[in-house]
Amino acid sequence: MYMVLVLFGVSLLIFFLARVMPGDPARLALGPEATQEQVASLRHKLGLDRPLYTQYYVFLRGLFKGELGMSLITKRDVFKDLIQRLPATLELVMTAMLIAILGGIPLGVLSALHKDRTIDQISRIFAFAGVSFPRFWIGIMFQIAFAYILGLLPITGRISGDPPTRITGLYLLDSLIARDFPAFVDSFKHLLLPSLTLSLSPLAQITRITRANMIEQLRKDYSIVMRTIGMPEVVNIYKYMLKNAFTSTLTVIGLLTGWMIGNAFVIEQVFSWPGMARYGVNSVLRNDFNAVVGVTLVIAVGYVVINLIVDLLYGYLDPRIRLKR
């Protein structure tokens, strides 16, 4: 229920913000050569000459039918454009998050256990670098190193040949379903560099927050008691302390995933990744208001869904949250 309210608010806000953006979308779409009449007729066709509240009503009605209005750039319904591009971004973001979690948490635990020693210092330098280097620069460096000089990985794109039969739109999954292993390997190779580039900053943040929480856990009474009465160190650290420490890491993971969806665009640009974020930025630049609203809505839905998942996971991780009701 709460989710629906949030989404309604977002749609309202973004719809009106898109309408007050300066510049006439119809004029921009038709170009400087178009006559006054042509512009007026397009405005009428798009419904731009009607009052704002009517426009919003039409927009909402379309939303329930799975229509977001025509894109001025592609001349297709925005919904279709998004369906086509969203899986690419999702694949990128999910892989990047997986790398960030699988790398960040063990690194954070190690740094906490070896606080202020060599491993910790190396991971600290790494974390600073990960957060502070601009992503496009890292992306280009990766391209130069791995693709251009070493020739190990492709520079751009999602796949070399034809994409596998579209079922989910995630190439990795689709090629697995189709049992097309060469395509799987190929799309994995294409995915590696962009997702690695996107994952660096979240990886660094997850490392730091895991480290901080694990250091706190190491000092807790229950950790010391467990160790003292003979719980093996491995179990004590990776089961007992990590579950406690993971709660706040989870918050960060949730926020970062939302952040990634919105910020994938630089990566998509550098690696010519046919994703949604790039489409969104292009439509802002071209004043394609229907597309802007569509992309923003998808990002908002993404945030809401991620938050819901995170909240559910909190309950699983911490019985104190479950039992308080």
Next chain:
Amino acid sequence: MTVLSIANLKIHFDTIDGTAKVLDDVCLSVNEAEVVGLVGETGCGKSVTAKTILGSLPMPPGKVPDGKILFFCDDLLKLNKHDRHRVMSEKMSYIPQDPMTSLNPVFTVGEQMGDLIRWQGRRRVGPLEFLGLRRGRHNAVAKAVKLLDRVEIPAPKEIVRRYPIELSGGMRQRVLIAMALIGRPSLLIADEPTTALDVTIQKGVLTLIEEKVEEEELSVLYITHNLGVARRLCNRVYVMYGGAIAETAKTKDLLRDPIHPYTCGLISSIPKLTGDEFKGIDGRIPDYIDPPTGCRFHPRCPQLMPICGQEKPELIEVKDDHLVACHLFSRGGGR
């Protein structure tokens, strides 16, 4: 047979203001099936002693410049990390001070106990074992239920499914006692296990510890600031002041006939239920960075002599099993 014997143990802490010389030649021993009390006011080094024995004192900032901790035949301070962990979890156990913070809040009691039952003292646990066969897990929880039953927890089958926050302080302390007894230890170190509990629950927990000690023939080092608790539980008592042993004797001898001026002060400081005025000891515990020379108690001592500020008194036997570190009783001393 001596289970634990500590000789001339010194512990220093590095602080910003200088080195705090907290323990100063602590000597104590615990014999088989003996309950030994370690008594003293807050800040006298009781818990530091316990933590050093248990190896849970953070080092640095703590360091041990001198001393031995003999546990059976092993010098705990000389063992490497893994051997020490093994020796300790096989034969030594621990009841912590605060039951409210000593159980992991996000795991059920059964899970915590079950893992201890399965893996206590192990150095490694393979990933397959960790994921756990159902049967192994099931057996461990069944054993946990039995153990909980033995510490007189009502409805132990229910309790294993509960989280620590659903239990009261007394219950949690019982769970912790059950956990401490899992490995059938020879020595139990109890660091003020009843201090955080109120009096009625304290009585139940004390009775329980008393019973377990008898059943399992445990040796216990019982740390407390409460002389009443010590009287009830302990065969022998060490009185500690300022990081050193001031006096030791059989409990009833010590309480009936205290010798050291500090022990006398401590006993007279117990508030009486009759509401009579009680004497305390003036002054505060010493500053460990710059401790008083000679006897560390001399600035507060009512029977101060010139020698007290110059020489450290040795722990000497004045009666049977009654040792005291005070110049009043040393050879060149007053009496």
